[in-house]
Amino acid sequence: MYQDRGLKIRTLHVRDIRFPTSLELHGSDAMHVDCDYSCAYVTVYTEGDVEGHGLTFTIGRGNEIVVAAVKSLSPLVVGQDAGQIFNDFAGFWRKLTNDSQLRWVGPEKGVIHLATAAIINALWDLWAKLQQKPLWKLLVDMEPEQLVSTIDFRYISDAVTKQEAIAMLKAMQEGKEEREERMIRIGYPAYTTQAGWLGYSNEQVKALCSKYLAKGFTAFKVKVGQNLEDDLCRCAMVREIIGWDNKLMVDANQVWDTEQAIEWMKQLAEFKPLWIEEPTFPDDVLGHATISKALKPLGIGVATGEMCCNRVMFKQFLQAGAMQYCQIDSCRIGGVNEVLSVYFMAKKLGVPVCPHAGGVGLCEMVQHLQIFDYICLTGTTEGRMIEFADQQHEHFENSIHVLHAHYIAPKMPGYSTALKAESAEAYEYPNGSKWEEMFAKGLFPDPRKQNVFVCQAN
Ligand SMILES: C[C@H](O)[C@@H](O)[C@@H](O)[C@H](O)C(=O)O
Numbered sequence: 001m002y003q004d005r006g007l008k009i010r011t012l013h014v015r016d017i018r019f020p021t022s023l024e025l026h027g028s029d030a031m032h033v034d035c036d037y038s039c040a041y042v043t044v045y046t047e048g049d050v051e052g053h054g055l056t057f058t059i060g061r062g063n064e065i066v067v068a069a070v071k072s073l074s075p076l077v078v079g080q081d082a083g084q085i086f087n088d089f090a091g092f093w094r095k096l097t098n099d100s101q102l103r104w105v106g107p108e109k110g111v112i113h114l115a116t117a118a119i120i121n122a123l124w125d126l127w128a129k130l131q132q133k134p135l136w137k138l139l140v141d142m143e144p145e146q147l148v149s150t151i152d153f154r155y156i157s158d159a160v161t162k163q164e165a166i167a168m169l170k171a172m173q174e175g176k177e178e179r180e181e182r183m184i185r186i187g188y189p190a191y192t193t194q195a196g197w198l199g200y201s202n203e204q205v206k207a208l209c210s211k212y213l214a215k216g217f218t219a220f221k222v223k224v225g226q227n228l229e230d231d232l233c234r235c236a237m238v239r240e241i242i243g244w245d246n247k248l249m250v251d252a253n254q255v256w257d258t259e260q261a262i263e264w265m266k267q268l269a270e271f272k273p274l275w276i277e278e279p280t281f282p283d284d285v286l287g288h289a290t291i292s293k294a295l296k297p298l299g300i301g302v303a304t305g306e307m308c309c310n311r312v313m314f315k316q317f318l319q320a321g322a323m324q325y326c327q328i329d330s331c332r333i334g335g336v337n338e339v340l341s342v343y344f345m346a347k348k349l350g351v352p353v354c355p356h357a358g359g360v361g362l363c364e365m366v367q368h369l370q371i372f373d374y375i376c377l378t379g380t381t382e383g384r385m386i387e388f389a390d391q392q393h394e395h396f397e398n399s400i401h402v403l404h405a406h407y408i409a410p411k412m413p414g415y416s417t418a419l420k421a422e423s424a425e426a427y428e429y430p431n432g433s434k435w436e437e438m439f440a441k442g443l444f445p446d447p448r449k450q451n452v453f454v455c456q457a458n
């Protein structure tokens, strides 16, 4: 039986944290032109002195809706025994995602699922801290049966079964120690998005490409999709700096129709992009399959996943040959449990996982998941990379360590999700000290002076 039985969850707090990234157009793309990187930040307090932190990422307005959804889910968590949750995590996960009334505002998609992710991520952080291990190590040290017991296989057992998942882990036991050692010493390969935000000037893009080349990056992602002439110019400029041996990826963030995506990408094919990311609407499985088929002869794959809303959608994309790169997101679907199920499906269907990161805390989280994938599931980094964006790391207690374009396996216990207390205070929206300053300077309208609803922290 699990040793932390008896550790009751006393309370759950959620805060609306926002960073003013739109001021410098960090994170901008063809669709999201003015994002303020934000998160609904959950803290789970137990009767002991260990706390769990979890978050889900948004880009500003609407973060208060996720905060409200976390509050609606919290009665299902508060008062529960943490050890019992971990003993039957799949059962608890199903309870949280299948509340007989709350599921109507999902099910398992959108705001309610983002809120689920924040809570579930906080519970995994708590579990890893109780075990005094970084999350990746907690996963790596679990017996295959225990790890798989955290996953709800309902709706995906036609793609992968529990027994198959256990067998996959068992087949990879050999060599685990060497792979673990490699992750600690060399780390997991990363690519950078930081040079290619759409709102950046050509001068900025050039300078950033040179900066990341000098740091050892060999793969660069740029935003496209607003204007073909600009895209041609930008891709040519980036290729000129990074050369043709390095990798270039392009990301359209859902702006095109299927046919338009194919035509636009034919124009960009001369720059030899490895993938086109989110060419069209994120739920359009068959549209992505059509694009994949059309672009295959050009050597361009389709990447998607950052807005793929649950494991069932991932299943369909994978089964339909609609994604050649699977971009799991640590908090778009229902936290670690559901993300693990996608890793198993991707492995079975032979599609490499290249996690979506950046935002607030996504790099911090996905490194754990991808390191687990390497050590326990696929044993390779071939054709796989973790996204790197240089945003908000300074606000985390245990931020990422990227060296020579590799994520070095984190050492501190937990899921690397805890924000520094002073950052959470300063950037809490709208009452944090930084926001007060920005309202006073007129940089943003003060929502408290407008006739709008703002969700206050408890
Ligand atoms: C609005 C965001 O910054 C997106 O542009 C970002 O997630 C992007 O799609 C990415 O792949 O990193």
Ligand SMILES: [Mg+2]
Pocket (backbone or CB within 6 Å): 251, 253, 277, 278, 306
């Ligand atoms: Mg993207």
